[in-house]
C-alpha cells in the first residue's frame with residue numbers, strides 16, 4: 663500500500679452526476695463503493711467535500727450578495743453533501759463520523775482534531791463538513807488544512823479529469839498529461855491544481871497531492887495501491 667492515511671477531496675459538482683443540481687444517488691453510491699474498497703484494505707480515510715452542486719459563495723457575490731454571507735451559505739451546502747455521503751457510506755456498513763467546522767451539534771460532532779485522529783485509528787471514515795468554518799477559504803483549503811492537521815500521507819483530489827495537463831484537456835486537443843510534477847513546476851507553468859492558498863499549504867508542509875478521475879470505478883483503490891493513476895504533485 664502506498665498510503666496509510668489519506669484525505670480524499672471530492673467536489674460538490676461531481677455529486678450531481680448528469681443532473682443540473684443536487685445529488686445523484688448513483689454517483690454518491692459509486693463513490694461510497696470505491697471508499698469501501700480502500701477502507702477494507704485498512705486505509706484510514708478522511709474526506710472533505712465541496713458544496714458547489716448546491717451553492718457557491720463566489721457566484722452569489724457576482725449576483726450582488728455579500729461574499730461573506732454567500733460563503734457561509736456555501737459551508738452549509740457542504741454539510742448537506744457530507745450528510746448524504748455519510749448516509750451512503752453507512753448503507754454499505756462503513757463506520758463514519760461527521761465533524762463540522764461550524765458548531766451544529768444536533769447533527770454533527772464539532773471538529774476536534776484529536777478526536778478525528780482517534781476515529782481514524784479505530785477504522786472510522788471521518789467526514790469534515792463546513793469547510794474551514796471561515797469565509798474566503800475554499801474547500802480545497804479545508805482539505806489541505808485538515809490533511810496537515812491529521813498528518814495524512816497525501817491529498818487525493820478526485821475530479822472528473824484524469825490528472826493535470828499542460829492545458830485544459832476539455833478545450834485543447836493537444837494538451838498533454840503529467841504523470842508527476844513538482845510544486846515549483848506547477849507554479850512556473852501557471853497550472854491550476856487547487857487555489858493558491860490550498861496549494862501553498864501543501865507545498866510548505868510537504869504534503870503530496872494526487873489529482874485523479876474519481877468517476878472511474880476502482881481508481882481510488884489503484885491510487886492508494888501506488889498504481890500510475892492521475893498526476894502526482896510532490
Ligand code: GTP
Nearest residue numbers: 758759760766767768769770771772777780781784
Ligand atoms: P469513541 O469514544 O472513540 O468510541 O468514539 P465515539 O464517537 O463512538 O464516541 P462518542 O460517545 O463521542 O460518540 C457516539 C456517537 O455520538 C457517535 O455517532 C458520534 O458521532 C456522536 N456524537 C458525539 N459527539 C456528538 C455531538 O457533539 N453532536 C452529535 N450530533 N453527535 C455526536
